[in-house]
Amino acid sequence: MKPTWMLRVFAAIGYAVLMAPAALVLVLSFSAGEYLTFPPPGFSTRWYVALASNGVLMSALGTSAILASVVAAVALLAGGPAAYAIARLEFPGRGVLAALLAAPLLLPTLVLGLALLLVLQPLGLAATWPGLVLGHCLVAIPFAVRIMTTAFAAVPKELEAAAWTLGATPLRAALRITLPNAAPGAIAAGVLTFLVSFDETVISLFLVGPRLSTLPVEMFRYADQSADPLIAALAMSLIAFAFLMVLIVERLMGFSNAMGRN
Structure with missing residues (x-):
């Protein structure tokens, strides 16, 4: 059934509102003015040049990139087995486990950030790499588990059963049969958890320190102190980066395959 013209119009309006x-x-990032004004007095790439030469923001960018990479790896390693157990195994408390793993997403990040600070500060982990990784994993792992659970559930159980009849152990069958078939979901989970960590602001505000700060926190501080188009150039760069990451996943395997759907 083809969509009606009215549905197309409403869809176009929705896209326009989302993209506005x-x-x-985008327009403000190329402004030639000294302040954020619309319409801009002229157009220039000066703020992208200024962004590349801003040492504080570039240092925070490197920190966020490393942090997000570590968090994505940890989320996949920790969330993968949990997702497999939820999707493929029958055991008492499976629903409780799934609910517990999703629980951090139900709480405001403000509450999570304060709770993490109260717990990590006495342990000396506040404003440290382990503390930041732990805090970001708290919100990244539920996303990884949700996506990978869907991907594992989409793999027919008959494939594992066939491997068992040929002499493979359950572990070998899971590693050689199920995991390769669920690989698109794992890649999508890795990309999403990377972006979740890279974009996390509220929890980071509680856990960063003067010598260890992330890009979203430095963006917040810069926007609080300055009103020039450099922040628009940075925001546009991050939008382009996120779009590129999503586009790569779509081009390589498509979102339907990545999410375990046919």
Whole structure:
């Protein structure tokens, strides 16, 4: 059934509303003015050049990239077995385990950040790499588990059963049969958890320190102190980066395959 013209119109309006903020940021990022004003007095790439030469923001960018990579790896290693157990195994408390793993997403990040600070500060882990990784994993692992559970559930159980009849152990069958078939979901989970960690602001605000800060926190501080288009150039760069990551997943395997759907 083809969509009606009215549905197409409403869809176009919806897309326009969603894309309007990004379009505004794009225009402002090329402003030649000294302040954020719309319409801009002229157009220039000066703020992208200024962004590349801003040592504080570039240092925070490197920190966020390393942090997000570590968090994505930990989320996959920790969430993968849990997702497999939830999707493929029958055991008492499976629903409780799934609910517990999803629980951090139900709490405001403000509450999570304060709780993490109260727990990590006495242990000397506040404003440290382990503390930041732990805090970000708290919100990244539930995303990884949700995506990988869907991917594992989409793999027919008959494939594992066939491997068992040929002499493979359950572990070998899971590693050689199920995991390769669920690999698109794992890649999608890795990309999403990377972006979740890279974009995390509230929890980071509680856990960073003067010598260890992430890019979203430095963006927040810069926007609080300055009102020039450099922040728009940075925001546009991050939008382009996130779009590129999503596009790579789509081009390589498509979202339907990545999410375990046919």
